[in-house]
Amino acid sequence: xxxxxxxxxxxxxxxxxxxxxxxxxxxxxxxxxxxxxxxxxxxxxxxxxxxxxxxxxxxxxxxxxxxxxxxxxxxxxxxxxxxxxxxxxxxxxxxxxxxxxxxxxxxxxxxxxxxxxxxxxxxxxxxxxxxxxxxxxxxxxxxxxxxxxxxxxxxxxxxxxxxxxxxxxxxxxxxxxxxxxxxxxxxxxxxxxxxxxxxxxxxxxxxxxxxxxxxxxxxxxx
Numbered sequence: 001x002x003x004x005x006x007x008x009x010x011x012x013x014x015x016x017x018x019x020x021x022x023x024x025x026x027x028x029x030x031x032x033x034x035x036x037x038x039x040x041x042x043x044x045x046x047x048x049x050x051x052x053x054x055x056x057x058x059x060x061x062x063x064x065x066x067x068x069x070x071x072x073x074x075x076x077x078x079x080x081x082x083x084x085x086x087x088x089x090x091x092x093x094x095x096x097x098x099x100x101x102x103x104x105x106x107x108x109x110x111x112x113x114x115x116x117x118x119x120x121x122x123x124x125x126x127x128x129x130x131x132x133x134x135x136x137x138x139x140x141x142x143x144x145x146x147x148x149x150x151x152x153x154x155x156x157x158x159x160x161x162x163x164x165x166x167x168x169x170x171x172x173x174x175x176x177x178x179x180x181x182x183x184x185x186x187x188x189x190x191x192x193x194x195x196x197x198x199x200x201x202x203x204x205x206x207x208x209x210x211x212x213x214x215x216x217x218x219x220x221x222x
Contacts, residue, residue, distance in 0.1 A: 002082045004038045011196045017041035018195070019099055020085075021092050021117050022107030023069035024048065025179050026138050028059040029188035030107060031073050035081025037192060042077070042085040043099050045092050046070050057179035094119035103198060105136045105191060111165045118162055125152040134198050137162075138191055142180055143212040145187045149194055151205045157222050183212050 004014070018039050020027055023046035034042055050064040050072050064072035070087035078084050092098065094116045104121045106114055114137060121135050135155070137148040150158045190210065197203035206221040 002036075002038070007037070011037075011199045013038040013195065013199055014040055016103065016195070016199060017043075017099070017101035018103045018105065019043045019045070019101045020105045020107060021045045022105075022109075023073040024054065024107070024109070025058050025184045026107035026140050026187045026191070027105075028069070028073050028076070029184055030105065030138075030191050031077045031085060032059065032080045033188045033192040034195065035077045035083035035085075037195065039195075040083060041101065042083060043101065044070050044073060044085050044087045045090055045096075045098075046073075047089055047091040057181050057184060059181075059184065092117050092120055094123075096120045098124045100124055100131070102132065103134050103136065103195060105138060107138050109140075111162075115162055115165075118158075121152070122155070134203065136191060136194055138187060140179070140183055140187050142178055143183055145183055145190060145208075145210045145212065147190060147194065147208045149203055149205055149208065154205065157205070180212075186210065186212060 016039055018034055020031055020042065023031065023044055027046065031042065031044060046069045048069045050060045050067050050069055052065055054060055055062055060072050068089045070089050074085050074087045098120055106117050108114060108117065125133055133152040135150040135152055137150065139146040148158055190208065194203060204221045206219055208219045210217045
């Protein structure tokens, strides 16, 4: 049993359920962060496998190469935090029925996937009317982290943006310049503090952007 007394006076995450969609650059470290924060109900979805090129920029062991990412992340999260996550080696589509939880986190790398995930999250949120629920759309470039924090009781502003976006709008970076481990670490930390703010009622809907190299952080409250 993990001792959480060092942060229990700051937040208590023991009653919060989280659904994490994506177990790669952002998701692998976020899962461990959530486990160490005291989350005791975690679901992880991803249909990818750990490849050799993932090792330098994602929190996987060399020995994880060839494993499904959800199996690798489940094992790492259990070893680092004691939390045993529920996992599904599936890609989430708009027809996928997700578990009813307090916080949904999208940590995928395409607009098309985010659109399908968002449709699935919205359909589930209708089943839990009156429950305080949040959606964090986390995005990462080589040295930029972005996150939309969406209160599921008031999400029209996010609707208009996500469905008008396209993968063609994404910057065309060379394949050797798409990820760094320090941005993955910062992404997990930003998500962790957003979860803390949600737990304590401090989170506001809006858009966070962090230019890592320039050390510039901004938040646009909606």
